[in-house]
Amino acid sequence: MDDREIMKRLQDPFLPDEIEWRVGSTNGDKTKGIALAYVTNRAIQNRLDEVFGVFGWRNEFREWKNNSQLCGISVKVDGEWVTKWDGADDSNMEAVKGGLSDAMKRAAYQWGIGRYLYNLESVWVDLIPAGKSHKMKAPPKLPAWALPEGYSYGVKPVVEPHQDIPPPALKAKYELFKGSMEGFESWVSMMQEKGRNYREMEHILQEGLNKKKESA
Template sequence: MEKLQAPFAPDEIEWRVGSTNQDKTKGLALAYVTNRAIQNRLDETFGVFGWKNDFKEWKGTSQLCGISVKQNDEWIAKWDGADDSNMEATKGGLSDAMKRAAYQWGIGRYLYKLPSVWCKIKAVGKSYALAETPNLPDWALPKEYKGTKTGNKSTGVEPGEQEGDKPGSTPFNAVEVAKKLFAYAVNKTTLDAEGYKMFRQDLVEARKIATVDDREWTEKDAKIVQAELLKLKK
């Protein structure tokens, strides 16, 4: 459990604006672990085949996420949920629900102990984002970490969307995604043209296993992953 619950590097932390002051010049900085970091931590701790996540719609406006880990041939699940966001509702709800389910396992739970810090904010459309991000205290950093302490850029008030989430705006680890898709499909289809077509048709199910930075795939993304899949097939 120590490995599972260990602090994350600052670049695996995203910041959102919580409460704001009356004149909207400062906001409370809230820290969250990114979904990609959560998935990597689960892979490192339990292996690619040693955990899974499930999603269920709840009351029409909320999403539930269950993260299950395999122990002694038995799946043990912990669930939590989140409301859909106002922008890209379902996507925001799924993202936040997974973060909360991860906290049930202790992943990122230490962030609740961070001191309250008010930072300058800036308007981003109808929302607000932090104009600066706080430094993380030494106890909230990995052992022997020597890099920057400021972490990712701020995300807006609206949960579920972060800078760089727009299609094609940031690179992703195609090799990692391809491996997870391969694991998903290995018992269902061969990785030929028909198999790749299945991935595209069944993208929702595939994304449960291989989420790409909480954003939609572009055609360029798909071609990169297809190339990596072909390498795995050889």
């Protein structure tokens, strides 16, 4: 991939189930709050795997000031490591772990991953009690421009079997999951018949790889 293609792939929108929502500001009686969208760390890791390969990126953490964490995400460019840093304070829940997670999200934004979420308009949602706090009754839906191409809520995209060529990232992920390329074309055809696009296929394979790692 050239630089433009890498930039586009990094900045591509994520599927709704790769986005997590948190409550920001609330009204006085805590019945409504502003929904804030973040890319999950697993989705960030998957995106970096897809674009740079599992050996083409790395992350590292450093303590910063008192209760803050810095995360640096490095990618290999022409044999050299290039790093971008950002940080976050410890979170209210699982303080250090939450701070590390938030720091990585912010470092990923430095690379353009999930940066489009900053352009979402503020959306007020209904809140319900959750222990000593509150949570969203239901997360909001993302606007069309913040969804992967061809994706629509409740509607499966129609993909012609020979409309285009499966991307290299999909082939690599299939081979990594299956151990060979045997049955790849049949599997892709089956997924297309179910209305899955290439991005969703990559997501399915990545989830399978994640489960393998967890059970290993």
